[in-house]
Amino acid sequence: MVASRAGVSTATVSLVANGKTHGRVSEDNISRVRQAIAELGYVVDSVGSSLAKGVSSIVILVAPDISNPFFAKVIEGVRESLGSDFQLLLSVTEAGELPRADDIRRLSALRPAGLLVDAPDAAFLENLSSTGPLVLLDAPGLEAYAPSVNLDVASGARELAAHLAGSGHRRVAYLDSVTGTATFAIRRTAFLQAAAALGMSVDPANRIGTTIDVGAAAEAFAAAWPQWQQAGVSAVVCATDTHAYGVLQEARVAGLRIPAELAVAGFDDLPYSATSNPGLTSVHLPAAQLGLKAGEQLRGLIEGRTLERPQLTLESTLVVRGSTDRAAGGHSGLR
Amino acid sequence: MVASRAGVSTATVSLVANGKTHGRVSEDNISRVRQAIAELGYVVDSVGSSLAKGVSSIVILVAPDISNPFFAKVIEGVRESLGSDFQLLLSVTEAGELPRADDIRRLSALRPAGLLVDAPDAAFLENLSSTGPLVLLDAPGLEAYAPSVNLDVASGARELAAHLAGSGHRRVAYLDSVTGTATFAIRRTAFLQAAAALGMSVDPANRIGTTIDVGAAAEAFAAAWPQWQQAGVSAVVCATDTHAYGVLQEARVAGLRIPAELAVAGFDDLPYSATSNPGLTSVHLPAAQLGLKAGEQLRGLIEGRTLERPQLTLESTLVVRGSTDRAAGGHSGLR
DNA sequence: CTGAAAGCGCTTACAG
DNA sequence: CTGAAAGCGCTTACAG
Known part of the structure; x- marks a missing residue:
């Protein structure tokens, strides 16, 4: 790791890059590492990182109908709440379809940090053997499967x-x-x-x-x-x-x-x-609120928090x- | 690795899982491994695989305007040509925007097998320091940057x-x-x-x-x-x-x-x-042809082929x- | 506060 | 044809 050429061990660099310096790295080293990172334009290799951590920084959004102006707003909301800590990636399926079981298995192999599923049906959730953080959007009646954000x-x-x-x-x-x-x-x-x-x-x-x-x-x-x-x-x-x-x-x-x-x-x-x-x-x-709230809930789950209100319902207005x-x-x- | 419990070494399993058995694994072992894989529902961990290979099976599609019925067709075409060998993931940006330089760096850190960029501008391609396989869609006048598929x-x-x-x-x-x-x-x-x-x-x-x-x-x-x-x-x-x-x-x-x-x-x-x-x-x-051809070109690049025709133009009709x-x-x- | 070391799950020369 | 071993780039106990 080139960045370590700026004075310290790779372990220290890793600590700094992950912001886990509290009481573990000296101010001196922190700034030295930061500078080296900036100079070299270093970006943590997410593949190596994912493997070591057991989880990636990818959040996958699964939805049956992405070409829909309503859904575009939902995505905006998700982006906003997830920020740049996660890579939001859209799973692309045939129009109107949810991914099949083996698609899901392949997606899981990516070790996503979390999954957001829009408008699922019960069968899909039954098959979804994924164990990681999961939030449902617009899934009335399916609250038993996972925390969800619904529309009233x-x-x-x-x-x-x-x-x-x-x-x-x-x-x-x-x-x-x-x-x-x-x-x-x-x-x-x-x-x-x-x-x-x-x-x-x-x-x-x-x-x-x-x-x-x-x-x-x-x-x-x-x-x-x-x-x-x-x-x-x-x-x-x-x-x-x-x-x-x-x-x-x-x-x-x-x-x-x-x-x-x-x-x-x-x-x-x-x-x-x-x-x-x-x-x-x-x-x-x-729509934007739907995405925003779902993103926030998922963040909570990813960070290991217990959701105060796992079921959210947003008002509709005429x-x-x-x-x-x-x-x-x-x-x-x-x- | 559990699958190896079905008789052989992990190396052999890897060979079978990747279809590189030709002249390297006995028929006997092949079928034994295949059965074990099926029984355990084993899926190659793409993170480990990506790290070892230096590249993942993700193909990232970057586009400024995903909520557009025209684009939905393009995606369909890409899916068709990419098949299930690659995970097609959509990069999600603000509506009408292409990802910024640091978004791209983060996406590159995913080690994608290839990149598909729809309707880019020159500035974006200038910044795109990505070195991997890259195909442009609907990028008239930007053919100098990469192989592209355009619309006449x-x-x-x-x-x-x-x-x-x-x-x-x-x-x-x-x-x-x-x-x-x-x-x-x-x-x-x-x-x-x-x-x-x-x-x-x-x-x-x-x-x-x-x-x-x-x-x-x-x-x-x-x-x-x-x-x-x-x-x-x-x-x-x-x-x-x-x-x-x-x-x-x-x-x-x-x-x-x-x-x-x-x-x-x-x-x-x-x-x-x-x-x-x-x-x-x-x-x-x-639209579907646009996606299909772009996917095919990218596949070619990923497989290390030299494209016979790096610039493609599709006819429009009234x-x-x-x-x-x-x-x-x-x-x-x-x- | 710091670094050497083990390990994440795979793949790929390499020796047999 | 087969397996032991090294290594991909990181993170995280662990010993100092």
């Missing part, structure tokens, strides 16, 4: 129901997501329950579902609308903003006035929802825009 | 110009991206040149630019349209599909008939462009849809 989508769903009821809507349609993720069941159930309590009816016949895809949602809406219209539906709630974009698209084609003839709302509050015309009313989910509220406006087209 | 956006731009000229357009506007990336200069230059050759005018006054953002593009178009209209502009070409979505959005609000009163086209052919209404005419870029061609149709709204 139900509260936002109730706010949305109240908003629509307050705007005078009485018959509402629901455009669901067909993926079996727990969050969608929660969104639907919470909304339906609150709607019923507020005197709005969501006829089972007026509930449909598609994949999370603008085109699919658009087609499904186009096919369903005549019937919904006949049934007196004046508002449609979509399980995701992506579904809602499909509805907005078809509604424009059909010349439907929004929100006068049809109010539209979604969940997620994706960036595009703020700039679309009309703006899309949506249940805002704190953002009202032009798609349900004429007054909410948004920018209004050509000037 | 110019040919698509020329096709687009021919298509618009053939549809009778004479005055065209251009909505550019303001980020300095080389690809945008190429898109613009190629289109303008071909347009001029075909007798279409793109008045400098009818060229504007915004960030890659639907809202920003929508506003800019809204502000510019009155003048464009007065100037007789009948088509607008956008540097990205994202820009075009903004134009389509505002055009709908204004009640502009598309493509009759205004034809709109973009670059990238994002998934949404196929399902929007009208569908968006766009220059298709082979996809004509309803936004420029009434006949191209697309699905047509409520049935």
Whole structure:
């Protein structure tokens, strides 16, 4: 080790590089080593270090859907809380898939300092034989497996129901997501329950579902609308903003006035929802916070702390825009 | 090492695990070791292996913009070509940023088998002191730094110009991206040149630019349209599909008939462009191929081969849809 | 406070 | 064809 040529043993260099000098290295040596490190641009070889320590400085983030503006925010939050002490690396799988058992084994062979898993299912967690620090994101109902950070989508769903009821809507349609993720069941159930309590009816016949895809949602809406219209539906709630974009698209084609003839709302509050015309009313989910908190929890675990609150839930809030509220406006087209 | 308990030395196990048995291990031992490996679910510890070999099985993909449907396709291609011999990990940076020098040093300390860098700039490559296998993606003009796989956006731009000229357009506007990336200069230059050759005018006054953002593009178009209209502009070409979505959005609000009163086209052919209404005419870029070829080139480098063709260029092609061609149709709204 | 030494889990000449 | 041994770059008891 070249750095040791600046006066001391490799052991001392290691101590300094790891900040474990307290009461073990003289001030004199500390500064001498620091200078040598700076001069040589030395960076601790993480492979050697990992082998000796039994663990690396890599944190692996596993997620089924990385190409998603919502997820980009989550990542930002994770980065912020993890800082530069850890290398955040994204596990890349086929779109919409979680890594398979042998992928996981290979990832474990990297000896990551910790694992962050977004939107897992029970089967995945069952297989996950990893023993290291683990935090789940957006895994409602799976709290038994590991500390997790969840989103309280139900509260936002109730706010949305109240908003629509307050705007005078009485018959509402629901455009669901067909993926079996727990969050969608929660969104639907919470909304339906609150709607019923507020005197709005969501006829089972007026509930449909598609994949999370603008085109699919658009087609499904186009096919369903005549019937919904006949049934007196004046508002449609979509399980995701992506579904809602499909509805907005078809509604424009059909010349439907929004929100006068049809109010539209979604969940997620994706960036595009703020700039679309009309703006899309949506249940805002704190993506960056989700990442941030998950990162903090994982740090705690890595540092061997016991988490005071292993289960965290973040609030969702309704953002009202032009798609349900004429007054909410948004920018209004050509000037 | 537990696996060696199945009869032989660790050296033999290592040989089998690495497939270096040719003429060095007896058939007998090979199968005995294989069985032991299977029984114990043994996976080579990549940290120990990396240290001994001096290189890991990690391939790091560095990119400024991971939350982009186009990029998701690129990743798919990379995965396919890299297979399971390498761990593909995404370096996560702030949105739109490439990693800084010390990030890179830390990544290098992981001893990656290779590096894939998407859309870099010269400054980044200057700093990149990494010595290992390196392949650039979408880095026109930077071929001097490393083997690269590029996109021939110019040919698509020329096709687009021919298509618009053939549809009778004479005055065209251009909505550019303001980020300095080389690809945008190429898109613009190629289109303008071909347009001029075909007798279409793109008045400098009818060229504007915004960030890659639907809202920003929508506003800019809204502000510019009155003048464009007065100037007789009948088509607008956008540097990205994202820009075009903004134009389509505002055009709908204004009640502009598309493509009759205004034809709109973009670059990238994002998934949404196929399902929007009208569908968006766009220059298709082979994202998955880009990733696939880059992965193949990197593999070659890692395996010590000399690349027969270190510089690859993939063709772009025009996809004509309803936004420029009434006949191209697309699905047509409520049935 | 300091350094020599063992060991992390592998791979690879090397001698047999 | 096979195994003992050295070594990859670090960290961490341990003895001083």
